[in-house]
Amino acid sequence: MVRSTGPEKPASGSAVDDTMKASPQPEPQRTDFEALYHRHSREVWALAYARWLNADLAQDIMQEAFLRLWKQWQEGGESILNPRAWLLRVARNLAEDHAKSAFRRNGTHPPQTMNGVRSQDLLPLENLEREETFAQLRGVLEELAQADREILTLRYGLDYNANEIADLLAINATAVHMRLSRARQRLAERLTAQGVHYSP
Amino acid sequence: MPKGVEHHRLHRLPDELDGLLRAYFRAEMPHPWPGAPRATPSPRQKLPFWRRYHGRLALAAAVSFFLIGSFVLTQSFPTVTPTTAPGQLQESGPATGSDKQLHRLIAPNKKLQELPSFKADPSRLQMLPLEETPRNRSFGVRTKSGQISVIVVEEKKSP
Numbered sequence: 386m387v388r389s390t391g392p393e394k395p396a397s398g399s400a401v402d403d404t405m406k407a408s409p410q411p412e413p414q415r416t417d418f419e420a421l422y423h424r425h426s427r428e429v430w431a432l433a434y435a436r437w438l439n440a441d442l443a444q445d446i447m448q449e450a451f452l453r454l455w456k457q458w459q460e461g462g463e464s465i466l467n468p469r470a471w472l473l474r475v476a477r478n479l480a481e482d483h484a485k486s487a488f489r490r491n492g493t494h495p496p497q498t499m500n501g502v503r504s505q506d507l508l509p510l511e512n513l514e515r516e517e518t519f520a521q522l523r524g525v526l527e528e529l530a531q532a533d534r535e536i537l538t539l540r541y542g543l544d545y546n547a548n549e550i551a552d553l554l555a556i557n558a559t560a561v562h563m564r565l566s567r568a569r570q571r572l573a574e575r576l577t578a579q580g581v582h583y584s585p
Numbered sequence: 586m587p588k589g590v591e592h593h594r595l596h597r598l599p600d601e602l603d604g605l606l607r608a609y610f611r612a613e614m615p616h617p618w619p620g621a622p623r624a625t626p627s628p629r630q631k632l633p634f635w636r637r638y639h640g641r642l643a644l645a646a647a648v649s650f651f652l653i654g655s656f657v658l659t660q661s662f663p664t665v666t667p668t669t670a671p672g673q674l675q676e677s678g679p680a681t682g683s684d685k686q687l688h689r690l691i692a693p694n695k696k697l698q699e700l701p702s703f704k705a706d707p708s709r710l711q712m713l714p715l716e717e718t719p720r721n722r723s724f725g726v727r728t729k730s731g732q733i734s735v736i737v738v739e740e741k742k743s744p
Contacts, residue, residue: 419621
């Protein structure tokens with residue numbers, strides 16, 4: 386399995402550039418769409434992930450959001466002036482819709498059904514230790530507010546700085562600093578309460 | 586550095602919260618990053634005009650054919666005004682057998698005056714008694730054109 390050493394930081398494109406490329410054209414260009422995907426797909430994924438803390442679901446939501454954008458371009462309906470904001474809004478709506486979906490409410494199989502399914506890869510000791518710690522961290526993240534999870538995902542998942550987060554979430558940089566600090570503080574407190582000690 | 590040590594360092598959990606969060610979110614992100622979704626072209630845009638609307642066009646053609654056909658059929662027949670009730674015989678002129686026979690050939694809704702060959706003129710017919718027996722009597726009717734019809738009248742006995 387190919388693992389990158391770090392996330393590929395997407396170039397945060399300006400809304401003006403996006404508007405020029407995403408304005409409704411008679412024949413939407415695939416290259417423009419690919420560029421837009423390369424630029425914003427990680428942001429869309431991060432916001433969807435921050436909602437449910439489920440990487441696969443976030444990927445599905447991200448793909449669905451971009452698919453809708455492509456169809457919107459092809460049909461030439463509503464003009465999208467800011468594709469980035471449009472994508473983020475669609476991703477948020479899709480993530481919220483998932484809460485109401487029958488799949489989430491009912492599921493397809495009870496969790497114990499998958500207990501007997503074995504991974505093809507052997508799990509080394511380090512991976513077991515890491516998975517255990519990550520499971521603890523995920524449990525604590527689930528207890529945090531969604532706004533805290535969004536900021537943490539953007540900061541640590543995408544390596545965004547305060548200005549980039551502020552631009553994405555439409556808040557000012559000071560608020561980002563404040564929210565980030567509080568989110569880390571709350572996270573550290575809860576981890577400490579579980580017996581995991583990290584310096585905040 | 587030995588490969589095993591490097592592997593251990595890469596997978597060792599970070600001691601700080603920042604490092605832990607960074608490692609967690611990076612592990613959660615898809616590797617490799619998926620490509621852009623490819624939408625299959627919608628069939629509505631690929632299909633030609635006829636394929637897209639053939640159902641509606643067929644319905645419109647059928648309705649048009651029905652309306653135009655009924656209009657043409659209505660216009661092809663003359664409008665007639667019945668003078669008598671449908672199916673009733675027109676009793677005019679002398680009540681001869683030939684007249685009755687003629688009337689029976691006329692369509693009920695046709696006006697008798699519109700027929701060119703019919704004229705209720707008794708002088709055109711000449712009746713000649715041919716034979717008289719105790720049971721029946723026969724007459725010959727000759728028209729001006731020379732056509733002769735034989736009429737036999739039977740006397741019905743009362744029971």
